[in-house]
Amino acid sequence: MANFDHTFDVVIVGSGGAAMGTALGAVDEKLSVVMLEGTDKWGGSTAMSGGGMWLPNNPLMQRDGVADSREAALTYMEECVGSDYRATSRARKEAFVDSVGDLVHTAEKYGVKFVRAAEYPDYYPELPGGRIGRAIEVKPLDSKVLGEWYDTMRLTAPLPIMTDDVWLIQRAWSTWAGFKRGASLVRRMLGFVATGKRGVGIGAAFATAFFQAVVAKGGAQLWLDSPAEELIVEDGRVVGVRITRNGRTETVGATRGVMLAGGGFDRNDEMRREHHGIDQESSGNPGNLGVPISLGERAGAALELMDDAWWGASIDGAGDSDPSFIVGERALPYSIMVDQHGERFANEAESYVDLGHHMLEHDKDGAYWIIGDARHARRYMRTYAIDPRANKALKAEGKLAQAKSIEELATKLSMDPARLRATVDRFNGFARAGIDDDFARGKSAYDRYYGDPSVVPNANLGPLEKGPFTAYRVVIGDLGTKGGVVTDEFARALREDGSVIEGLYSAGNNSASVMGRTYPGPGSTIGPAAVFGLRAARFMASAG
Ligand SMILES: Cc1cc2nc3c(=O)[nH]c(=O)nc-3n(C[C@H](O)[C@H](O)[C@H](O)COP(=O)(O)OP(=O)(O)OC[C@H]3O[C@@H](n4cnc5c(N)ncnc54)[C@H](O)[C@@H]3O)c2cc1C
CATH class of the missing domain: 3.50.50.60 (FAD/NAD(P)-binding domain)
Incomplete structure (x- = not known):
């Protein structure tokens, strides 16, 4: 050896x-x-x-x-x-x-x-x-x-947060359960601080x-x-890895085996274009460049599912900043997602991977928007909307628009006002009836997890009728490949x-x-x- x-x-x-x-x-x-x-x-x-x-x-x-x-x-x-x-x-x-x-x-x-x-x-x-x-x-x-x-x-x-905090805190000031969860998070945080942790x-x-x-x-x-740069192979068996460490090449032998656990190719622009046909808007780790996948391939490994990712809708970032992956916000009432023509195209509350697939199928190069009315903004914590400086920058870049009426908003987004109005009217009818005849938003218990149970008859639907209306630009993002x-x-x-x-x-x-x-x-x-x-x-x- x-x-x-x-x-x-x-x-x-x-x-x-x-x-x-x-x-x-x-x-x-x-x-x-x-x-x-x-x-x-x-x-x-x-x-x-x-x-x-x-x-x-x-x-x-x-x-x-x-x-x-x-x-x-x-x-x-x-x-x-x-x-x-x-x-x-x-x-x-x-x-x-x-x-x-x-x-x-x-x-x-x-x-x-x-x-x-x-x-x-x-x-x-x-x-x-x-x-x-x-x-x-x-x-x-x-x-x-x-x-x-x-x-x-x-x-x-x-922060010492937990999964079930996230969806409840989003409605901390609109529901009792959300408020209680917010208070329990604050107590938990103070508990750590008070004990010097x-x-x-x-x-x-x-x-x-x-x-x-x-x-x-x-x-x-x-x-x-x-970084691992090469696999060392002897008589068909992988026996080690060549790395760069402290500025020099070193070899690390493995008597039992080498595990490639280097993540996906989330941030490799070239690989993303080759396999996904779009520029990456990933929320994944900046170090996930796909080199270890290529190392495996060079050692003779078969590859599969390279054209897929853990997709999800993300709010476009200002300038070079990363996009913001959204989950709960798009499931909450008083909001819709539309394409550049002002049409809904999927159940906004569905799982992120499904929504990503639907965005890719519908129009992989097009622009998307999440539109909410004043209640969506007032009742729910929207993680992407918290930072006023980011909002200012997004507005300047045309990735955020606000208007008193749906028609005015459509004009700002270069959409046909009548078409967006028709989309909103149709959705508002579903919201009042409690049934989304187009995409069944709110039908699954998964959708309702992120909904607002104080909104009836459907915790995921609420009519968009109270201005100002706000639109954030949405891109096809992911949590990794x-x-x-x-x-x-x-x-x-x-x-x-x-x-x-x-x-x-x-x-x-x-x-x-x-x-x-x-x-x-x-x-x-x-x-x-x-x-x-x-x-x-x-x-x-x-x-x-
Ligand atoms: C905001 C966010 C929230 C998410 N929430 C969840 C969740 O709740 N549950 C869930 O299941 N998934 C979630 N995901 C997805 C999940 O984080 C990833 O799919 C998962 O962590 C991948 O794990 P991994 O070990 O394969 O890769 P990673 O955790 O990314 O680790 C790979 C490591 O390998 C390193 N590396 C890369 N190349 C080399 C090299 N050549 N040599 C040495 N090291 C290298 C990288 O720098 C990195 O540190 C989330 C992702 C994000 C971004």
């Missing part, structure tokens, strides 16, 4: 959810392990994220007595994911569902504390096997445990807790500024002919998703990323 500058049992490219899941398994199997992070910040999109993990039939549900089963989970996945791809095979779905318990129990063994997002439905809860409350997340915790590693975490939300929640809580588990307690190493290396049920990289590339594994957005083209429930990316990472490590340990 070649001489390496360093040697570990398991070498992981990346430091997000897939990497942490792999490291957890390696630590638990008493294997030596290093996570190589290409940038100066660790945690990837995972640390920036909502931190939710869709883990059907998980131990927390069992402890709470919430009905679920392996069969229900698999039935649901077959219904909404299908089996059209190697990534979505029955064997991989079973592998995912069957290792949920292992992930949760192993993480708990190393001190990770989870809570359920008990009210969050699957994204198609009415399908056979659909449920409410399958997602879990790491409980908010004190990030001071990280010491100086805190400064290098890819942190975007340094620095609370973090959602994705940052995941990163903090898993870092503690695998690095601080488990002895895994994490190297920053260490979902195509990559084809893997089997142990996350082993596969060639086009189905044979295994010895020593090479991939998980998370570096690999083609077990969720195929859809998004079954909250946390459908981080859940499988961590589970398949863990499975890979277990396999590496058993394979010797």
Whole structure:
């Protein structure tokens, strides 16, 4: 075997959810392990994220007595994911569902504390096997445990928030439940501050807790500024990685295997244009450039789902600033989304991946707008509308318009006023009747999760009738890409002919998703990323 500058049992490219899941398994199997992070910040999109993990039939549900089963989970996945791809095979779905318990129990063994997002439905809860409350997340915790590693975490939300806070707080001043949740968040924040702690929640809580588990307690190493640039292959087996570290090339040998967990190609403009045909407006980690996907491909791995992503509507950013991914706002009453002609084109409240697909199908190059009336602005916290400086810049760039009437707004948006008026009148009729005859907005429990129950007869509909009316420009954004290396049920990289590339594994957005083209429930990316990472490590340990 070649001489390496360093040697570990398991070498992981990346430091997000897939990497942490792999490291957890390696630590638990008493294997030596290093996570190589290409940038100066660790945690990837995972640390920036909502931190939710869709883990059907998980131990927390069992402890709470919430009905679920392996069969229900698999039935649901077959219904909404299908089996059209190697990534979505029955064997991989079973592998995912069957290792949920292992992930949760192993993480708990190393001190990770989870809570359920008990009210969050699957994204198609009415399908056979659909449920409410399958997602879990790491409980908010004190990030001071990280010491100086805190400064290098890819942190975007340094608050001890939780998933179910987000949708309730949006209506903190329009509903009692929202107000109570807002007050409980303030209490939680003060509780951390009063005890000298620095609370973090959602994705940052995941990163903090898993870092503690695998690095601080488990002895895994994490190297920053260490991009993987080449795989080292000997006699057809991947045996290590060539990296740049401290300005020089170093080699890292892997006796058990190399895990490619370097995320998607979210921010690689060239790859985005090639595979998606649009300029990227991603909310993903800036370091996700797709290099580890290319490394897998160069080693002979098959790729799948490269034309897809975890799409979603996003408010266009001012200047060079990133777009703002929107979820709850477009489901709340007194608002609609329209295309450049002033026509609705989809159920605004549907899952983000579905809405993204609909935007792509409808007009992938066109402009879209979210229009709300005065009540939408007054009653609900719209994350994209909070910063007055951003609003000013958006207005100057023509990405935000306001007007006293729908007709005047249409003129400002270069739309035919009569056409937008007709769209609004039709929608207002649906709102009064409580049934959206065009797109069934508000029919699914998923839509209603983000709705306002104080608005009747439909919590997702409310007529647009009170000016001023506001329009924000919406683009096709995403939370990252979902195509990559084809893997089997142990996350082993596969060639086009189905044979295994010895020593090479991939998980998370570096690999083609077990969720195929859809998004079954909250946390459908981080859940499988961590589970398949863990499975890979277990396999590496058993394979010797
Ligand atoms: C705002 C936001 C909210 C989200 N909320 C959720 C949610 O609640 N639930 C959910 O399931 N998903 C959510 N997502 C999506 C989710 O965050 C990602 O799909 C997931 O974190 C991907 O995990 P990963 O481990 O594959 O990649 P990442 O977490 O992105 O980690 C990949 C890491 O690899 C590094 N890397 C890249 N190239 C190299 C290289 N050559 N060498 C070494 N390192 C390299 C990157 O810098 C990065 O740190 C959200 C995303 C965003 C942006």
